[in-house]
Amino acid sequence: MAENEQSHQSVDESVKSLLSGQGKDIPLFKVFMPESVMEPVRAVLASGYIGEGPRVEQFEKELAPWFGSENVLTVNNGTAALQLALRLANVGFGDEVISTAMTCSATNEPILALGAKIVWADIDPWTGNIDYKDVARKVTPKTKAIMCVHWGGYPCDLDELNAVAAEHNIKLVEDACHAFGSTYRDRPIGCHSDFAGFSFQAIKHLTTVDGGALLCKSKDDCERGRLLRWYGIDRKCKRTDLRCEADIKEWGYKFHMNDVTAAIGLEQLKYVAATLKKHRDNAARFDDAFANLAAVKLLHYRNDRLSSYWLYTFRVNDRPAFMKHMKQAGVTVSQVHARNDLHSMCKESRTELPGVDEFTAEQVSIPVGWWLTEEDLTRIINAVTEFDKSQRLAIKELPPASKEKGQRFVRQNPS
Ligand SMILES: Cc1ncc(COP(=O)(O)O)c(C=O)c1O
Numbered sequence: 001m002a003e004n005e006q007s008h009q010s011v012d013e014s015v016k017s018l019l020s021g022q023g024k025d026i027p028l029f030k031v032f033m034p035e036s037v038m039e040p041v042r043a044v045l046a047s048g049y050i051g052e053g054p055r056v057e058q059f060e061k062e063l064a065p066w067f068g069s070e071n072v073l074t075v076n077n078g079t080a081a082l083q084l085a086l087r088l089a090n091v092g093f094g095d096e097v098i099s100t101a102m103t104c105s106a107t108n109e110p111i112l113a114l115g116a117k118i119v120w121a122d123i124d125p126w127t128g129n130i131d132y133k134d135v136a137r138k139v140t141p142k143t144k145a146i147m148c149v150h151w152g153g154y155p156c157d158l159d160e161l162n163a164v165a166a167e168h169n170i171k172l173v174e175d176a177c178h179a180f181g182s183t184y185r186d187r188p189i190g191c192h193s194d195f196a197g198f199s200f201q202a203i204k205h206l207t208t209v210d211g212g213a214l215l216c217k218s219k220d221d222c223e224r225g226r227l228l229r230w231y232g233i234d235r236k237c238k239r240t241d242l243r244c245e246a247d248i249k250e251w252g253y254k255f256h257m258n259d260v261t262a263a264i265g266l267e268q269l270k271y272v273a274a275t276l277k278k279h280r281d282n283a284a285r286f287d288d289a290f291a292n293l294a295a296v297k298l299l300h301y302r303n304d305r306l307s308s309y310w311l312y313t314f315r316v317n318d319r320p321a322f323m324k325h326m327k328q329a330g331v332t333v334s335q336v337h338a339r340n341d342l343h344s345m346c347k348e349s350r351t352e353l354p355g356v357d358e359f360t361a362e363q364v365s366i367p368v369g370w371w372l373t374e375e376d377l378t379r380i381i382n383a384v385t386e387f388d389k390s391q392r393l394a395i396k397e398l399p400p401a402s403k404e405k406g407q408r409f410v411r412q413n414p415s
Helices: 003-020 035-046 054-067 078-088 105-113 132-138 158-167 219-228 259-269 272-290 319-328 344-349 354-362 374-394 400-407
Strands: 072-075 096-099 117-120 143-149 171-175 195-199 212-216 296-298 312-316 363-366
Touching (some): 054 072, 054 259, 072 078, 072 219, 078 105, 078 143, 078 171, 078 195, 078 219, 096 105, 105 117, 105 143, 105 344, 132 143, 132 158, 143 158, 158 171, 212 219, 272 296, 272 312, 296 374, 312 354, 319 363, 319 374
Parallel strands (some): 096 117, 096 143, 143 171, 171 195
Antiparallel strands (some): 072 212, 195 212
């Protein structure tokens, strides 16, 4: 095998073991797929109807309480949910969308797909979330929407972001792909803003293999979205044969969910509360264990919102040394997402983002999910605290800007 072929092979294999949890290290992510999905999936596959049908409808009904809204549109992935949201916000060629660079590229590629320009706003380097004050500074007459991302599941400053959006009559789109089950001021993520997009991709709290949901504040947007997710056609329109007779007023996409994936989702919903509890309980254990460390610095979380803890991120002095140490301890850790602003596809949007610089220099996520055993938790806690001990001499004082955030609550115990 040629040398570069071999290195591709090994990357591929390491990603597989990282995601399947079948490697020897504690994985950062793991697919949750209970045996009980097999029967409902078999039943749909054997039913003779596998497209969008009764299971999709039922899945949307059962999802509604999780989002505090009945305006649920399931789609075939989270990226599609975000693109549909931007389209419903009437984002088009030449418009500007203010967004965050600290996310998966799937947040920002839908903006480019619609021919709009990304305008970066900076983030709070102690949460990873967009800074609403910088968002307010970046609004221009061309701004059509704001895109925010709840990093790791920790909700953004939604009241402030919604206030900026309302002041300028623009739409707020929440990329809630990390945030299924998160709450903000006692109400679930999904009911706070014009739009919120969720992902049910393989390694999320709830997976349909691939899938997603778009939540719309307005009934009208939801009805328009229902058409646009399937070519602009009303699936319930009158048909005398297979041909649909209704006029297509507006072109749409093929973004709908099908009954096979909806059947998986319906089954997964039975387990997701327990999954979320496990993530939160594990996070609480880490909060306690790491509260007084120095080289490992917890993010600054307020107690008016609750993360789903899809990620447990902290900041660490000398991340390369930390990653090496954790690898030796058999624990998979990662930065998870690369800042988006440095990609060539975003070169027209380049700007100074000191908060992103600060966060990306130190942020790292450790395993926090439902799969961790008591033994895993002990191994992770010991490895992190050992690293902290080894680094103590190298600790510098926190810069004054970070200390100003004294009004923030440092992590509470969420359970
Ligand atoms: C922040 C964020 N946005 C969007 C997406 C896209 O979701 P999907 O993979 O379902 O298209 C992801 C996927 O993991 C994500 O992490």
